[in-house]
Amino acid sequence: MGLVERNSHRWRRDLAVTACCAAAVAEADRTGDPGQRAARLIDCLGVLRSTHGAGSAAALDMRALRRGLRQGLTPLLPIEGEGEDPLGEVRLVDSDGLLCDAVEDLGREHFVSQQALMEYWPWARLRAEQEEQQLYSEIRRLPPEDYAKVRELLASHPVAEQGVLWEKWGGLWGRFGFFEPVSSWPWCNAAGWCFPCPVCAWPMRAQPAGGGVFAVSCDAHLLEGAQYTCRQDRGGSGPPVLEGGGCSAGRVEGFPAAGDYLAVSRTVWRYLTLPGRMEFAIRDALTDIAGLEVFMYPEGDRYDLRIMATDPLVAREWRVDAKAWRSFDALADALLERPVLGAAVPLIIVVPHRRRSDLPRLRERLAGRPDLEVMTDKDFVTTVLRWCRAEL
Incomplete structure (x- = not known):
């Protein structure tokens, strides 16, 4: 298994473990608002399904989620290779419907605060908080020179081919889960191509606008002119040509939304x-x-x-x-x-x-x-x- 696949599995498994912890807290709560509890369980179920392949995701429903929380996490975690997941036998809710101690343990290990779980933070906020804590915890253990190098690389090269990143990161490559395959991000895919923002170099959002036209823009730099349109060219072999943009936005070259292209996570x-x-x-x-x-x-x-x-x-x-x-x-x-x-x-x-x-x-x-x-x-x-x- 290549590095991209390993990083992708680690990222999906981390998502699944976090979702299981959040689902366990919601499942064990019998005093809060029932509608909020149900919404949290549905939210977590959606995250879990997104971490599985099409075949195994189809078998994940609310009954399977509740059974897995009580009987073991094996059916809830994405599978890698032939081996068994060491967390597969872990139970997060006991037979009386109470939280097991494993929830707090996993929360600490995966940087999910108990307060965030108990206050029913929305998934997006919980995940962002988790990722921010985790990434700072990882890189602050580095020697000062390596720390500064990592910070500069994340700022200067937020997206590139794996080979390019490997060369620039040197011995630091592979130690952190900062990058994700761009092929797993449908929101930045314009007819099979992605476009880096001319201001921050991160992939811009691409939204179908009808008639084979895509609206392409950066969430952070819209005011600087990072907004374009492009038309799907079914006969061409290269990326669609971006049109429009503000006076301060430079020319943008697209790259394939597939292969070994990696980008830093949104957090x-x-x-x-x-x-x-x-x-x-x-x-x-x-x-x-x-x-x-x-x-x-x-x-x-x-x-x-x-x-x-x-x-x-x-x-x-x-x-x-x-x-x-x-x-x-x-x-x-x-x-x-x-x-x-x-x-x-x-x-x-x-x-x-x-x-x-x-x-x-x-x-x-x-x-x-x-x-x-x-x-x-x-x-x-x-x-x-x-x-x-x-x-x-």
């Missing part, structure tokens, strides 16, 4: 690729400025960048943490949960320039935290360059 894209591209753009804009030193991921990645004035007569330091969250309210909640920083240098939260109209709301939410400042990535670079011209 990696949202929480590592997008902020990473801001981080390295800031680094590149300030690295060659006389009188400045730029450090990536200092102090064990407590924040993303430290920029320091090297002239001892003009002491100045900036500490930056880049964020590309979709919800600024959720970002404010997360920032307010952080302990107040005792350092004299405030932490500058940098967000994409396209979100500048949302900054007043975020600043209002953080008004009671003088240790936190907020600005866009472009405004931050401009601020530092202006200071350099005035002081150095």
